[in-house]
Amino acid sequence: MKDTNNWLHLHYWVSPTRTPHFFLVFATCAILGNITRTGILKLSNYEHSFIAPKNTLWPNFVSCMIMGIFQIFNNAENAWFADYPYLFTSITTGYCGSLSSYSSMMLEVFLYSTSLNKVNISQHVTLPNRAYGIMEFLSVLVSQMFVSLGAYLFGRSLASDIIVPYINRNIEIEEEKEDAVESKRHPTLKKYVRFVDLLLAGLAIPLTVIFVVLAAVYDNYSRSDWTLGPLFGIVGAFTRYYISTYVNPLHVKFYLGTFTCNQIAILLLSFFTIIERGYNSSITTPIAKTVNTCRIISALGSGYCGSLSTVSTFINESYNLKLTNAIFYNVITYAVSYILLVVTLGAFSWSRGLTEPMC
Numbered sequence: 001m002k003d004t005n006n007w008l009h010l011h012y013w014v015s016p017t018r019t020p021h022f023f024l025v026f027a028t029c030a031i032l033g034n035i036t037r038t039g040i041l042k043l044s045n046y047e048h049s050f051i052a053p054k055n056t057l058w059p060n061f062v063s064c065m066i067m068g069i070f071q072i073f074n075n076a077e078n079a080w081f082a083d084y085p086y087l088f089t090s091i092t093t094g095y096c097g098s099l100s101s102y103s104s105m106m107l108e109v110f111l112y113s114t115s116l117n118k119v120n121i122s123q124h125v126t127l128p129n130r131a132y133g134i135m136e137f138l139s140v141l142v143s144q145m146f147v148s149l150g151a152y153l154f155g156r157s158l159a160s161d162i163i164v165p166y167i168n169r170n171i172e173i174e175e176e177k178e179d180a181v182e183s184k185r186h187p188t189l190k191k192y193v194r195f196v197d198l199l200l201a202g203l204a205i206p207l208t209v210i211f212v213v214l215a216a217v218y219d220n221y222s223r224s225d226w227t228l229g230p231l232f233g234i235v236g237a238f239t240r241y242y243i244s245t246y247v248n249p250l251h252v253k254f255y256l257g258t259f260t261c262n263q264i265a266i267l268l269l270s271f272f273t274i275i276e277r278g279y280n281s282s283i284t285t286p287i288a289k290t291v292n293t294c295r296i297i298s299a300l301g302s303g304y305c306g307s308l309s310t311v312s313t314f315i316n317e318s319y320n321l322k323l324t325n326a327i328f329y330n331v332i333t334y335a336v337s338y339i340l341l342v343v344t345l346g347a348f349s350w351s352r353g354l355t356e357p358m359c
Contacts, residue, residue, distance in 0.1 A: 030238070033233065034302075038225055094241070101305070149315055
């Protein structure tokens with residue numbers, strides 16, 4: 001007889017074939033992706049750094065490298081996650097997708113090409129003339145995308161030439177000692193994958209509760225940097241996952257799902273930037289005129305928009321397309337994003353103006 005209260009049993013939540021299990025693992029990866037991105041941004045924020053502070057180059061680099069590594073881990077030859085497809089999706093789409101941020105990258109492209117970044121505003125520094133905005137546009141975009149692509153290719157080579165042979169060799173030695181029967185997917189390796197899967201599922205609820213409590217108790221800078229961002233990131237990552245799952249298959253040569261998520265994130269981040277940095281009607285303070293409001297808006301931008309958009313998945317998809325299709329996919333994506341920024345953030349900043357945020 002079918003158990004109508006099956007959801008009350010532990011197996012329902014920890015079985016990899018169950019949707020609740022996927023929710024738990026994916027949520028943990030989304031939280032960890034946001035935390036990793038914030039940590040990398042903090043580490044790269046120091047005086048006289050070669051890469052401008054809070055630039056998304058480092059998070060995108062790390063995310064794309066990890067994405068490349070895991071693509072080799074789960075290709076047809078290795079298939080380490082064949083029995084745990086939700087875990088693979090959670091690590092690549094959830095963790096790597098949340099670690100990288102397409103929306104923040106394109107915002108940097110726009111702000112640098114139009115002399116509207118925080119340094120330009122605070123120090124009244126502008127480009128020699130508007131034509132140099134083209135060079136800034138290309139400098140940011142080319143640097144970001146080719147560094148990300150190089151990281152992705154390096155990750156694939158690192159996994160196929162070094163990591164996979166090393167792990168396979170050590171596992172084979174361990175299994176020979178235990179007289180284990182060899183298979184395409186080593187029993188020992190499957191044990192480790194299962195452990196990671198259960199660990200991530202078990203961390204979901206405690207991590208979420210911890211971040212909710214910290215966000216409620218501490219009203220300092222941590223709200224925008226460490227607590228609210230990851231919570232909003234869970235929603236953003238799930239939104240991207242479901243839109244991509246249902247919309248990407250509509251066109252085999254153009255990933256409409258990822259494209260849609262990236263453009264929605266751009267539009268939302270543009271509005272959040274206007275609220276955070278745009279002058280209000282009095283032209284004395286920004287629209288978000290309290291520190292707490294500023295922190296919440298900042299967390300929405302970095303958390304929700306950062307997880308809703310992705311560079312690592314975008315690079316992985318471009319790699320899997322033919323060169324002509326990949327170029328078309330990239331050019332259309334960048335062009336639409338920049339146009340959206342011009343007609344929203346650009347129109348406001350050139351008519352009303354931007355200032356430094358309260359936080």
